[in-house]
Amino acid sequence: MRKYRLQVEGMTCTGCERHVETALNSIGAKNVDVNFRRGEAVFELPEHIGIEKAKEAVNKVNYKAGEAEVIHQQKSSVVGDDEGDYDYDFIVIGSGGGAFSAAIKAVEYGAKVAMIERGTIGGTCVNIGCVPSKTLLRSGEINHLAKNNPFLGLNTSAGSVDLKKLMEQKDELVRELRQQKYVDLIDEYGFELIQGEAKFVNEKTIEVNGNKRTAKRFLIATGASPLIPNIPGLKDVDYLTSTSLLELKELPKSLAVIGSGYIGLELGQLFHHLGVEVTLMQRSQRILKEYDPEISEAVEKALTEQGIHVITGATFERVEQNGDMKQIHVTVHGEKKIIEAEQLLVATGRKPNTEALNLQAANVEVGSRGEVKVDDYLRTSNPRIYAAGDVTMGPQFVYVAAYQGGIAADNAIGGLERKVNLDTVLAVIFTSPSIATVGLTEEQAKERGYEVRTSVLPLDAVPRALVNRETTGVFKLVADAKTLKVLGVHIVAENAGDVIYAATLAVKFGLTVEDLRECLAPYLTMAEGLKLVALTFDKDVKKLSCCAS
Template sequence: MAKREQIEFDIQGMTCDSCSSNRSSKPVVERKVEKPGSSVGRRDGRFDLMVIGAGSAGFAAAIKAAELGYRVAMVETGTVGGTCVNVGCVPSKTLIRAMDQYHQAGSQRFRGVHTLRAALHWAQIIADKDELVAEMRQSKYIDVLAAYPQVTYIQGRARLTRENGVEIDGKSYTPDKIVIATGAQPWAPPISGLRVGASHDSPSDYLTSTTAMELKELPSSMIVLGANAVGLELAQTFARAGTHVTLLELLPRIAPFEDEEISQALEDYLEEEGLQIITGFQTARVDKSEGRYILTGSQDGKDITLDADQLLVATGRRPNTSGLGLEEAGVRLGKRGEILVDETLRTENPNVYAAGDVTGQDMFVYTAAYGGGVAAENALTGAGRVYDVAYIPRITFTDPQIASVGLTEEQACLQGYTVEASTLPMSFVPRALAARDTRGLIKLVADTDSDRLLGAHILAPEAGEMIQTAMLAIRFDITLTQLRATMFPYLTNVEGLKLAALAFEKDVTMLSCCAG
């Protein structure tokens, strides 16, 4: 029987000082299961691979190396699990779903159903969120790590010292290969009066996506700076909890990297829920007076002053590369501090690879995991696998959700395709009619010369459950003709993809149920 051992991990944060200050807490006890007879690294202190960072990319790299039969060291200075489970996907989607339920209780769509929205216990929701995070960190990371005896976990701060030398809290190692997977942290633009924290003793005096999800009390008002995925999700979540939210975006529209029709439709839905949205907003200064944030800026040359109890800055993320000794090791960085890699995820140092958010690419947990495996295999075997992310589906978990894959209509035109697009309102999808929720649309972008699908863009409740079908169609060159001939189950929202494909050549309002 496997022996259970109690090991303490101090919950300090991610791989950087700034994130550590956001996760300060008393130490908690986490379990690690050791296999009988497992050994720790090589007796000479050397490893085939050292992975710096214990998030999604780091774990994928370590597991891939272990499966290939190599000895691995995994180094982490903060909390095991990285961004997604600790301060990203898991906690945010938990809060989003909780507020979905709360919102729906007060906005019943069926006339014969009457519901009562009672009091909201925000502190309990936060406590439940924290409990889920701890459970998933244990089951999906710590227990998983314990199942691989080839992997040695080292708690400490790593710094590259030469071509393949690593120093961890004063102790030197010389692994054969290195994968850097230190992730990223919230980034704030240089705005006058906005103090960016540099340490636990000098934290930022505004909310980030991390600290916003740790609030034990709801603010009465909040300004959210940035209307891409993170800003949109948290803005709607707090608005549904009862906070008056003002959402600001520098670019001309919210969700600025999505299809324009989807951006505009989502803006309309959010405004119907009471969010104040200002696009094209140039922030000039942030001040704090009597506990309130005062933000001054302009829109179309007109000065605007806003104030709120809290300010949430959701303007992007910055790779965690400071203090790693990368220059000394011959690892080149880009303008945003990202590690520059080639198509195999190798840096300019042939012994060092990088994967995940630290490369500044994509910044999705699933691409980080994929990249970690690619980097480890290439580093150890010279396989030369290409990091291929040509067909990445992405989801913004607003309500309705945005789900996209492939090219937008504008992107396809710029790339020289002969483009035709079909836009199908969700009001033409029978499942949406039955659910009394016809918010949203499905837009397909196709190349008329080849009949191939180039992009799919969906705004709908649970759109994320639909996008993978479109991704497979694009990935495997399924034509519109083939998509139209494919059977879809009825009543489902994903049937809307077939209807949108039919709309290229038919008036779908003239179709009977299931007919195509």
Template sequence: MSVQIIKLEISGMTCEHCAQTISKKVSQLEGLISKKVNYPEKKGEFEFDTDKISKSEIIDAINSIGNYKVVGETESNKNKNAHYDLIIIGGGSASFAAAIKASELEKKVLMINDGLPIGGTCVNVGCVPSKTLIRTAEQYHIANHPNFSSIKPCENKIDFKEVIRQKTELVGELRQHKYVDVLKDDLNVTILKSFGKLIDKNTVEADGKKYSAEKILIATGSTTFIPDIPGLSEVDYLTNETLYDLEELPEHLIVIGGRYIALENAQMFARLGSKVTILQRSFRILPDEMPDLTETLKEYLEGERIEIKTGAKIKSVENKNGKIIVNASIKDNNEIIEGTHIFVATGRKGNTKGFGLEEVGVELHKQDFIRTNEYMQTSIPNIYSAGDVTGEYLFVYSAAYEGALAVENMFSEAQKGKEYSVFPWVIFTDPQVAGVGMDENQAYENKIEYEISTIQLKDVPRSIAARNTKGFIKLIRNKDNDKLIGARILASEGSELLMEISLAIKYGITVKELKQMFHPYLTLSEGVKLAAISFDKDVKKLSCCAV
């Protein structure tokens, strides 16, 4: 949406009713955002969306009413800085949460967005497209590899182009319903499709115009960090911004990286029918997690014929005879990997270039991320930042939290610091990886006397009945007070167990109390209770529903 404000001199008005008549007439025009008609001054100010209506159409509408006539234009935002309470650069989750919160506070907001469409990474090239494709691949995989031997798989085939078409359709629908429609009738919020650049700490230039505000929020998100590999820039490599628009299924997809984006997409394409090779620099996938989890997940992925090469140092990449050729050292042994496509998932970097941030003194850190304090302020006190561009928690739900928190702190004397002591997260492989709180290493580093309890899903009735016993549930408790301090889960739909554990950690529910809670029989959540019981008893020696 591109916004313009015009101020018109209007002749023929003789009373306040005349001003009301003109206001009523122009209100019927699609694209009009706001209007102010002043009878004593014989003037009208009109804010409108130039994508839907032109200045001349507004003038024609006024001239069509009785004796009223526009006799001149006194001011235009072409010649005067438009002033707002808050200017947001970015159009994703953090931006929308911030705009909604600011509107609730009756603040005038300008959101400037370019690059990815409204909705940012999550709805366009992240969460939404990846998760619907992962579910598609899962259904296809189950149809051809049922858990029950009584079900005979048939030769199911998949229409990849139709899969991508349905994905694109879903992305469009959610972008419209969950983003565009949310703010389209909000008179406090104006959305401008343009690239915004800071001129000074209170001024942003966009679309050839200057806009000023008391507060500014930078929520420009992140993009793939591309490593400096000889030849990589010369091949048509894929990132999450291009992977989901492929029109044909890759014959052999080479994945550079071994963390959550790499693993989710590797398994998804393997299940859809691609040969997949993962090249991971460290000696374990998900190297920040404990070996019991990573090695078990690696075993499951390799069981689906995904080739995983860890300890990989990529020397060069080239395109030869229509193939992608990767020259790599795998644990000090030279190998040549040949594929048809290459997907880069080697971490993220902040979208901070070209916005004038460094010129006005906004401090950066790590991979071009914006440094913020606990109140979401940058090194410039009136400029705040939220979401992926801060480089702290790169999740859509944390971005929304930070966007709203930043606005609360901007316009309130009572400052509230960000609170991430209990933060649940999920990796949508199958089985899913889910975690909250500390792991064993973190508990040790924090000098906590901890104890772990791990129950394998082969001992959980729900998993046994579903004939899907891959994975485990691991709880970590503080031995001094019997309170949970963390959990790691590897299970189909393991993500659905997280919130019970998260609430237990946040509100200090003890393991004893958790064991005493009723958990319906033949639910996966019963596995949490069994894991709690396992701190003190061997559940293999208990009957069903025993405590």
């Protein structure tokens, strides 16, 4: 038996589900589960019945069968199934979220697993990414609110910031989480840790510290590191990256940031909130250029209101050191400018960590940026070798890496045929206000052929924002004009990262604008904005009373 997930268009109710289920049962399908909201049917077919017959059955009852995916194929795992004498069933290169997810799942299949790490256990997120940056961002928010609260009658203030103590507290948290969530799990699950630089000798063999080790399958999960642009003079200046910035022990008086993606925005605002004069510089004409314009505009307005200098449309001519100051020579709309700052942060993206792996020896193809190229099953050009996480240059989130690591282990070790589905990857930027998005932007929806309707709700129409006295922000909802199916949700608001999970469920399971309208929303929460932005499709939300529906 093979288990399939078949996309089915045209279903609008539970009656449609029954029609499709009956059609599939009639050709011998088993364990049929049809869901009109998700627009799919999941079922098992005997080996002698092809998927095309299932599609024909669905089409005959006046629905449109789309893409089919094998989500489970009953065959033996590779554990003990591959001929030859190998040191391990599975070698995982890297020790971040994707690597641990894969190693744990492979052990659960009964595989003998080794993990190779050249540096600190835990990868980017716990050591130099999510955990340290977010705890420091919270400290910055508290410091900023103490100095700039919006309520009359409250007299709050903030003293000087002891960055050294903040960094020490951050480092203690990192050590604790690294131990609990990574190091301790190695013994708990019983895979072997090998410290050292990994290099492929051939498609079955890897060399570490001069020792060769073989495996039936490999996973490359080596992550990514800061990408440094080719700006004249930059290499001669003592610049900072996202890693070294989080190791500073003293606050600079001023900080210039080249790049205004999520890293530049978060770290730039962090240091502004700690009392540093910050200038953000961006090549594109607007920050967050891949987001909807309303999102970019709201974010830039919020940053500017807080006192951060934002420069867009900049061409970087050169960088120089002038005494204690860095000078960044830029051209903005034809005008030459010099931006001076005590410290310079370069936040222009990430590059995959593949240089030392000798991938050509294993017949593993890489892309133009050095990223490992994978198919929908996370296989590389060598079917023995898989890759997951940032090294593939997909969405740069630890939860995506962990998801991919699990799929890679299912396919490489479990013998499954699981496809990666990143259609509803949510993204959060932990600025203040925070930024969260899921699904398609308006432009992306139009490029995919949708006739689009949108609703844009300014944050000053959300009661929670009014009582907070923080009204700079926006909710935007993108929907299919014909069906009102929610295609994307984009938010700039306090707690946007918490609200976006509900929006993710709406996009993933094909909810409509009407579904959002009909759901009860708790008054005076930011989540109420989801309902209000749905109501604005055909009503003026400013003319509604509180809790109106």
